[in-house]
């Protein structure tokens with residue numbers, strides 16, 4: 328697991344916001360104040376007086392997942408970033424789940440989000456710039472009419488062509504009421520208590536699912552590690568990934584926003600990625616975009632190299648350390664390129680084997696030789712990576728002169 332660092336958000340505060348006292352958005356102010364308050368009072372009160380059944384809690388968890396994944400897989404990776412394509416059935420489910428999450432319609436959400444990526448950390452143009460502080464980027468930007476989040480659909484013309492999204496936009500309010508009141512009441516009715524359904528699957532689920540998503544705009548730009556790039560304040564944070572269906576690997580996401588994965592390693596907790604992948608086996612998703620392993624590893628290496636280089640200048644034996652760093656860096660870079668090349672050749676030969684039978688003996692031999700070469704380079708890369716990791720650790724332990 329990555330080491331989590333607390334970092335100073337001052338580094339991203341580029342310029343002072345101009346409209347701190349923008350007019351209040353009363354609909355949102357009332358909504359975002361009353362729902363947490365009501366949830367904090369009514370949910371425990373009902374629990375103490377009448378109690379909740381196991382069914383009520385299961386329905387609550389399923390509704391949490393439905394809303395959360397509709398935002399991460401639908402609003403975010405599908406519509407804002409076009410990281411894959413989805414079948415109309417899936418798009419309709421996400422459109423309903425997004426209305427349930429009450430995070431505005433796809434047009435508004437994706438338009439804001441595309442601006443967030445295009446102008447990240449620019450306090451005047453990023454709608455939820457983390458440079459304006461935790462409160463602003465978490466929820467403050469929603470409760471006032473700020474210039475930076477003024478409606479401008481010029482960046483979502485592609486989405487406006489989707490009839491499902493036009494339908495969601497047109498009937499948004501009705502869908503919100505159906506998904507947030509009628510559906511929880513119906514689920515409650517099935518379990519024997521309409522009120523339990525409204526309070527758990529409706530109210531508590533709404534408040535929690537909203538704030539979990541908002542953590543990506545606030546905390547994921549403040550707390551964690553900049554693994555791949557320092558161009559934005561975005562951080563990788565596995566703890567946040569647990570609460571946000573995999574969106575906590577936010578530094579990776581800001582570096583390679585078109586990738587359908589946020590947690591790029593197979594063991595990274597990213598249920599959104601698992602869902603998109605599983606749906607591709609059923610024909611519900613297609614064209615899953617992926618960044619090549621070489622690009623990912625190169626970005627990671629460059630980042631570590633840059634940080635170690637910076638440290639070099641403050642060390643007593645600066646020249647000696649710089650020489651060692653340079654040597655190891657060049658070696659690792661060369662092996663990385665070689666590994667990517669052999670990996671590609673090996674995968675290509677495996678795919679062609681599926682299409683045309685490898686009957687002839689010499690072709691078999693060629694393939695085995697390719698496999699052995701790939702394994703050899705892979706092993707070399709492993710050893711060099713270990714040496715590099717040790718070098719990075721010693722840099723971490725060294726004190727400035």
Ligand SMILES: [Zn+2]
Pocket residue numbers: 403407408440444580584
């Ligand atoms: Zn994004």
Ligand SMILES: [Zn+2]
Pocket residue numbers: 443543544548561577581
């Ligand atoms: Zn972000």
